[in-house]
Amino acid sequence: MPNSPYEIETLAEFDQVVRDGGSLCGFRVQSVDLSGRVETLMGVDVHGAVFLGCAMPWEAEYRVQSAGALVFPVVPDLPFDPYRGSLYTPEELFAGLAGGYAGTPDARTYAWFERTKAEHDIFAAVVRGMHDESMSNVLDEAIRGARVVGVMGGHALGRGRPDYLAAAGLGRTLARAGYTVATGGGPGAMEAANLGAYAAPFQDAMLPEAAELLAAAPSFEPSVTDWARAAFAVRERWPDGGSSVGIPTWFYGHEPPNAFASRIAKYFTNALREDGLLARATAGVVFLPGAAGTVQEIFDACTPNYYGSRGEPRPMVLVGREHWTERFPAWQLLGALARGRAMEARIALVDEVAEVPDVLKTLGG
Structure with a gap:
């Protein structure tokens, strides 16, 4: 068995692994349609393997589970894949836009989210968690x-x-x-x-x-x-x-x-x-003028810089002097927090976006 889990995210990768080693021991097979690989699944070593949302006939599923694999089944009737092994593209999220945004996968997923969130459905919460962890991974x-x-x-x-x-x-x-x-x-x-x-x-x-x-x-x-x-x-x-x-x-x-x-x-x-x-x-992070959400992001970025929890502080550049000192005076608080700490040399306030690239370089970005 491999020392650490390996991921298989395409049918081509699945075939290559089987050809090269003849074993799926310890692999994580993620959202791959294995409907046409029944013969392989009936004979290959799968002990310790995990199949996440991989379509396969019932006899193959029964065999791999009996042989020591864990199978997370395909979840029916979802507008998204909770086990997906790739990032989204605009074309995918907006598919069907010609008929109106409401029919796109993006809009239908939001509608599903709103409905299941209101129902406090624990299974839906687990599915959402699987999806988000898959996103972070890819x-x-x-x-x-x-x-x-x-x-x-x-x-x-x-x-x-x-x-x-x-x-x-x-x-x-x-x-x-x-x-x-x-x-x-x-x-x-x-x-x-x-x-x-x-x-x-x-x-x-x-x-x-x-x-x-x-x-x-x-x-x-x-x-x-x-x-x-x-x-x-x-x-x-x-x-x-x-x-x-x-x-x-x-x-x-x-x-x-x-x-x-x-x-x-x-x-x-x-x-x-x-x-x-x-x-x-x-x-580094550049903060253009914004309101509550951007203010929150400034201090979300400030906290690990303040405590050094991610290592060396990362550059932070606020754009719009009047905006960040008068309308929403985040700069003054950020400066007060930074004073005397390593992050003090990694923050800057500029007037125009044209200044940002050079300032980022100066700050070590």
């Missing part, structure tokens, strides 16, 4: 070794506003500098930063042109359908954009994910999603 795999910069900011920032274009410019600059841009994956400032990363491979003129097209549907309210369709129209005009990460949540399911984050880790549990985003922002 997210870690997807960004391993990357220099991740988190970009936080308010969801209310409308397309067409100058500060939306500025936030998009920040995302583009960070992506071109070799950082992986990660956001909360929703609308507003989050979408702008993901859009900027998407625009990174194109000529500079693409970004203002795309922003102008998006401005025709400036907000996801009142129509998520129109808002999302505008984003996909931009993606169709400029295909094969740059990569970035979005980490949204169905807890705020009335806010849809944006279509410019190429890799999406969507969670049911907002606290797990928030902490996960900040913990993975290894090269």
Whole structure:
């Protein structure tokens, strides 16, 4: 048996493991359709293996359990896969958008979440937990070794506003500098930063042109359908954009994910999603103007920096001097907490997003 569990997430990987070693001992087989591998399952060594949501005929399931494997069955009638072995894509979450957002997997999953949460269904809670742990697992795999910069900011920032274009410019600059841009994956400032990363491979003129097209549907309210369709129209005009990460949540399911984050880790549990985003922002976090949610994120990031619980403090850059010193004076409290501690040299307040890349480098990001 292997010293540590190994994961199999595709049918090709399953076949390769069987060919190479002839044993599935200790492996975790995650959401792979094994309906066509009955003969293999009837003969291969599976002691200590775990099958998570793998479709297989009853006789194969009976055999692998009898031979010492643990089988977590496929859960019927769910609009999502609780054992999935890959991040979401915008195309997957918005499938069926032509018929309206309400029929998409994203909207149907939110409706399921709201219903089961209200019913206090313990089985649904277990399913949600399995899903979110699967998300964390594949997210870690997807960004391993990357220099991740988190970009936080308010969801209310409308397309067409100058500060939306500025936030998009920040995302583009960070992506071109070799950082992986990660956001909360929703609308507003989050979408702008993901859009900027998407625009990174194109000529500079693409970004203002795309922003102008998006401005025709400036907000996801009142129509998520129109808002999302505008984003996909931009993606169709400029295909094969740059990569970035979005980490949204169905807890705020009335806010849809944006279509410019190429890799999406969507969670049911907002606290797990928030902490996960900040913990993975290894090269620092940029806080654009926002309200209560962004203020919370500032101090969520501050706490491990203050106590050193994640090692060396990570850079924190607040953008908008008036916003963070007068409207929501988070900077003064952040500075007071940092005084005399290692994190003091890793925080900065700037006026404009154009200052951020150089400041990040100065802070060690």
